Amino acid sequence: MSMIALWFVVTTVGAPAPAMIPPPPSEPFIAAATIDDSLEIEGEALEAEQLKKRLFIDVKVNNSGPHRFLVDSGADRSVVSDGLALQLGLPAGAPVRVQGMAGMREVATVEVAELSLGQSDIGPITAPSLAADHLGADGLIGIDALADQRLMLDFDKRTITVQDSRQPYTGGSSGEIVVTARRRKGQLIITEASVSNRGVSAVIDTGSEITLGNPALRERLFGNRRPAGMKEIELLSVTGQVLKADAVVLNNIRIGGLYLNNVVVAFADAPPFHLFGLAERPAIFLGSDLLSSFRRVSLDFRNRKVRFTLR
Numbered sequence: 001m002s003m004i005a006l007w008f009v010v011t012t013v014g015a016p017a018p019a020m021i022p023p024p025p026s027e028p029f030i031a032a033a034t035i036d037d038s039l040e041i042e043g044e045a046l047e048a049e050q051l052k053k054r055l056f057i058d059v060k061v062n063n064s065g066p067h068r069f070l071v072d073s074g075a076d077r078s079v080v081s082d083g084l085a086l087q088l089g090l091p092a093g094a095p096v097r098v099q100g101m102a103g104m105r106e107v108a109t110v111e112v113a114e115l116s117l118g119q120s121d122i123g124p125i126t127a128p129s130l131a132a133d134h135l136g137a138d139g140l141i142g143i144d145a146l147a148d149q150r151l152m153l154d155f156d157k158r159t160i161t162v163q164d165s166r167q168p169y170t171g172g173s174s175g176e177i178v179v180t181a182r183r184r185k186g187q188l189i190i191t192e193a194s195v196s197n198r199g200v201s202a203v204i205d206t207g208s209e210i211t212l213g214n215p216a217l218r219e220r221l222f223g224n225r226r227p228a229g230m231k232e233i234e235l236l237s238v239t240g241q242v243l244k245a246d247a248v249v250l251n252n253i254r255i256g257g258l259y260l261n262n263v264v265v266a267f268a269d270a271p272p273f274h275l276f277g278l279a280e281r282p283a284i285f286l287g288s289d290l291l292s293s294f295r296r297v298s299l300d301f302r303n304r305k306v307r308f309t310l311r
Contacts, residue, residue, distance in 0.1 A: 056137060057160055060116035064088055067138035071160055072207025073151065073299055074187065074272075074285065075142035078115065078125065081132035084139060085110045093126040104271065105241065115145065117162060134236070140207070143187065143301065151299040153206065155292045156311075175295070175310040179256040183304055184276050190306060193284070194254045195265075196221060200282040202255065204299055204306060208287035210235070211265050212245070217282035218267040221250075233266060243268055253290070258308055263290050 058066035067084060080090065093109035107128050114123040122145050132138070152161040181188040181204070193202040195213070198220050205212075212235075221227075230248040237243065245268035251261040265284065273279045291297050298307040 057117065057141065057162070059139065059141065060114075061088060061139070062090075062113050063116070065116075069139040069141045070135065070137040070207060071141050071146075071151065071162075072205075073143055073146065073301075074203065074205035074207045075140055076144060076187075078122075078127055078142045078145050079130055079135065079140040080110055080112060080127045081135050081138050082108075082129050083132040085129045090129075096126075096128055098128055098130070115141075117141070117145065120145075120162075146299075146301050148302050150301070151206070153291065153297045153299075154295075155297075156295050177256050177258055177308045177310070179306045179308070181304045181306050183301075187276065188299060188301065188304065188306060189276070190255060190286075192256050194252075195250060195282070195284065196252045197254075198282060200284050201278055203276070203278075203283070203285045204291075204297075205285045205287055206291065206299075208285060209289060210247070211263060211287040211290045212270060212285040213265045213267045214273040214279060214283045215267065215269050216280060217284060218246075220282045235266065235268065243270060255286070255308065258310070260290065260293055263293075 056068045057071055059069040060066055061080065061084065069078075077096075090110035090112060093111045095106050096109055097104050098107050107130060109126045110129045112123055112125050112127050114121050115125065116122075125144070127139075130140075146162070150163040152163065154160070179190050179192055181190045183189070188204045190202040190204070191199075193200050195217060198217075200213075200217055226246075227248055230246050233245050233247045235243045235245050245266040247264055247266040250263050250265050253260045253263050253265075269279075272285070273283055276283075293311075294308050295311045296307075296309040298305075298309075300306070
């Protein structure tokens with residue numbers, strides 16, 4: 001069993017790279033994103049179950065494009081693929097260390113004058129440049145570009161909409177559950193969550209195609225035993241590194257007042273758990289496989305609200 005996981009955190013090498021602070025957009029909404037139905041990773045077409053969870057939005061780079069970027073709430077920096085950087089002749093920047101789920105790697109960066117998402121113009125930024133084959137896209141929009149945004153994932157319509165979070169929220173419905181999250185290093189962390197009645201810290205990660213638990217959660221659930229049905233899989237990071245994990249189907253996963261069953265959870269001692277201070281306590285990264293169980297999921301980064309709309 002093989003799954004593609006997209007997740008990373010960036011740290012600088014030497015002097016820090018310029019921070020990216022998005023200005024307010026001139027209009028509240030950005031054009032809806034689409035889902036790729038023909039994406040290939042390293043020459044092999046992904047299965048349909050994986051394809052439907054890979055979410056993209058059109059982005060212009062230095063007024064060129066649009067180019068297709070993955071939207072990843074688990075990445076702290078936006079990324080431009082090496083192929084697009086070469087095509088546009090983007091100037092080289094200082095190298096950075098990219099901390100993926102499988103380990104750290106030093107990578108090149110490029111200077112981008114402007115990223116345009118609909119009516120929002122962001123930049124200038126120094127963006128890590130990663131292999132297009134591993135990204136599976138022209139680039140990646142991280143939380144540096146989403147810090148003042150509200151991200152609406154509509155799994156029924158298979159679209160994403162990005163809205164300035166300073167605008168009033170108008171998507172409420174009777175089937176909606178709102179959970180207040182904490183922010184750590186930009187990511188939204190839900191503490192009102194549990195697995196089999198055992199409390200966990202849950203990180204919202206739209207860029208990962210599988211939900212990932214840490215060793216502390218595995219030990220809390222199973223002790224030293226290996227549960228029936230657990231299988232070894234490989235997770236591929238955007239850096240091209242591979243991490244071995246053990247996956248099993250779990251029931252009774254609670255997020256706020258919501259309960260989910262039949263969720264595949266992979267367990268691995270991934271470096272990001274250590275970066276967020278979540279290595280010693282049970283924690284879980286909620287991937288797009290779990291998030292797509294809902295009709296819609298709205299992530300309000302500025303106000304630390306996560307809204308789940310039931311099917």
